[in-house]
Amino acid sequence: MVSLVLLSHSLKLVEGIRDIIGEMAKGIPLFISGGNGTGGLGSDYAQIKDILHQAYRPEGTIILYDLGSTVMTAEVVMDELAQDMKSTIKISKAPLVEGSVVAAMEISGGAPLTDIMEALTEMELVK
């Protein structure tokens, strides 16, 4: 099963999205990171590194994010990964809330990575 990683500046934001997804698609591999790790807004390199490792699935991983700097931190982590692991991770520019729901539903239906990314590409924002 493809895994889903949600990154935000705010922990509350991704916790809320996790609640929304939980109502509709239970039991999917879902990982969240929000805030700077000390209760403030921002991003936490160590936590993002940790969840990207936890989220690793041979079938693939999709990252959705809100604002640019969270994804930059994820990209720093990805640069440190071995190429075969890095190549399983796709970053989507779909809107975080709606994209998360679409991705979660696709994942719970057992869709492959390429199909899910195709569905998300149609929703892409400029970000």
Add this chain to the structure above:
Amino acid sequence: MNARDTVALFKLIAKEIEDNKTYLTELDTAIGDADHGINLSRGFGAVLPKLEGEFETVGEVFKTTAMTLISTVGGASGPLYGTFFLKMAGALGKAEIDLSDFVGALEIGIEGVKARGKAQKGEKTMLDVLIPVLDSLKNAATTGIPAKDAFDEALQAAKDGCEYTKTIIATKGRASYLGDRSLGHIDPGCMSSQLMVKAAAAFLGGKA
């Protein structure tokens, strides 16, 4: 410049950031998310104890600084300055470097920032200071003037670059959401980059 000098330089940069923490956050309050000074101060505060280690090459000092900033800053400046110093580290694996080594590393560091931020010059980012500084130092390296004078000229280029950001609209980062309301404001990332150049100029001035 050897590893010990590099440690001293980064300590000076940390002091410069700490001294201007409030100012950087004020700039970021105007057009960003009001945390640039706080974040960088936390990052460089964490770098300081790491600089007490033993380093053989200049690059090792850059790498330690980079990894600490990536781990502790928490905002966009973490991955950006982290990538910048990390890419530079890769090009500075020597016990002693000269101005042309530094210029070569700076160019690689700037390429790293462009790739990480998907940004170019003229988008109201730290690149609007870093690229003019590179051009100035490149020019100085070919004329063979002392490093101290080269950095004095580079500091002027950095100041001009910062002033220039007042005249342009941000198209990258949080300030881009403001549209033309970002006009008239200095980019905070430019200012922190300028402060680093200022520290380098002061360091070389003190050494000469």
